Amino acid sequence: MNSPALALRLGGHVKRITMAFISKKRKTAEAKLDKNKSYSLKEASSLVKQVNTAKFDASVDLHIRLGVDPKKADQAIRGTVTLPHGTGKSKSVLVLCPPDKEAEARAAGADFVGLDEFVTKIEGGWVGVDVIIATPSVMPKIGKLGKVLGPRNLMPNPKTGTVTNDVAAAISDVKGGKIAFKVDKVGIIHASIGRVSFAPEKIAENSQELINAILKAKPSSSKGAYVRGISMASSMSPGIAIDTKAFVH
Secondary structure, three states: OOOOEEEEEEOOEEEEEEOOOOOHHHHHHHHOOOOOOOEOHHHHHHHHHHOOOOOOOOEEEEEEEEOOOOOOHHHOOEEEEEOOOOOOOOOOEEEEOOHHHHHHHHHOOOOEEEOHHHHHHHHOOOOOOOEEEEOHHHHHHHHHHHHHHHHHOOOOOHHHOOEOOOHHHHHHHHHOOEEEEEEOOOOEEEEEEEEOOOOHHHHHHHHHHHHHHHHHOOOOOOOOOOEEEEEEEEOOOOOEEEOOHHHOO
């Protein structure tokens, strides 16, 4: 990686990792940002396109630092949200189900369908999909896959709608822009909300939808500031600090 610094500006704090070389493109991108300013969501959604240095259609991500203790069960924030403009990425879906559900899953657009053969593949380390959906009846068989799927946030879960008998609806949701979010061990939610090719308005609307879902998930036991910092960045751009005042409830 050629960047001299990777900065995540959250809540007024900057964490910086010094590198040996900075490219001309990176210098130009960083010059467009005021490192002492927190931007509005609308401003950030335009800037992220301007400071992107990738030659490909990079992902646009939000990093949201919350005032929660993820070690407490009621503060381990997680959920799902359907982005109004999708993610811009076609997600591959595996459906683990009994034989009588396989035709329904394939007709709905699942990329992989089956059970025992995929359980064996996953036990061997295969995780070549973006989302795994399972019917309730097969959960006893796939419970042992938690060690492989859990760290990758791929384990089917009723709370995220990925354990269901209505596999067709679940597949439609995923393909239509439904994403899952989960707070990590240090209290940050990382989520892709679009691509740099999106219009700024679409980036802003997708971001707002995710933030709204996270605000609704605020636990009653959370004390002090709930949203402590938000940063927006593309896959290869500096982080843009977003003013959190609009999201304080």
